[in-house]
Amino acid sequence: MAKWKTIRVRQELVEAAKRTLDKDRYKSLSEFVSEAIRLRLDELKQSHEKITEKKAEYPVIQERLLYTPKHMWTMVTPEGNIRVGLSEYAQRHLEGIAGIQINSVGCEVKKEEPFGVVETWMFMFDLYSPVSGKIIKINKTLRDEPFIINKDPYELAWIAEIKPNNLVTLEEELRDLMRLHQYKMLVSKLGRSRILGI
Numbered sequence: 615m616a617k618w619k620t621i622r623v624r625q626e627l628v629e630a631a632k633r634t635l636d637k638d639r640y641k642s643l644s645e646f647v648s649e650a651i652r653l654r655l656d657e658l659k660q661s662h663e664k665i666t667e668k669k670a671e672y673p674v675i676q677e678r679l680l681y682t683p684k685h686m687w688t689m690v691t692p693e694g695n696i697r698v699g700l701s702e703y704a705q706r707h708l709e710g711i712a713g714i715q716i717n718s719v720g721c722e723v724k725k726e727e728p729f730g731v732v733e734t735w736m737f738m739f740d741l742y743s744p745v746s747g748k749i750i751k752i753n754k755t756l757r758d759e760p761f762i763i764n765k766d767p768y769e770l771a772w773i774a775e776i777k778p779n780n781l782v783t784l785e786e787e788l789r790d791l792m793r794l795h796q797y798k799m800l801v802s803k804l805g806r807s808r809i810l811g812i
Contacts, residue, residue, distance in 0.1 A: 690788075699767055714732050719751065747777050747778040747784075749774050
């Protein structure tokens with residue numbers, strides 16, 4: 615979980631503004647502040663455009679994945695491992711993700727059993743493994759930036775990779791998972807209370 619630290623922002627900003635004004639680049643402090651706000655708004659707009667571009671790619675990505683009724687997506691990697699993550703439907707209902715805890719690398723997981731938990735400011739949501747095997751990789755970025763699940767649940771925010779126990783079992787487990795159209799039918803029948811387990 616991320617550790618909090620105190621930073622003295624106000625004094626640093628005042629000193630930076632004073633240095634910039636001393637260089638005669640700006641006529642006044644208000645001109646400096648106006649440009650700083652404009653630059654920040656430009657950054658936010660670019661960030662929003664990138665997220666919009668990513669979301670435009672979701673249908674292509676989603677078609678290649680398999681889904682569980684517990685809102686996990688699954689993808690077979692070129693190495694034959696199973697990469698898992700949280701579906702876009704689930705992340706929309708889990709706004710304000712504050713943390714994610716996952717069993718450590720080397721832990722055995724069983725199909726349909728919890729291997730981690732997503733924490734929001736209001737509640738916790740269990741992550742259920744779509745297959746049986748051993749966790750061989752964890753997305754370390756999620757430790758410091760769990761909120762990226764809300765921004766990019768399919769590429770940046772994959773959660774873990776699982777090495778299946780054996781190929782025969784894996785084939786059976788994958789057959790039990792849903793294609794996108796089946797998953798969409800499932801979630802169309804669900805309300806917010808169902809995702810939260812109420």
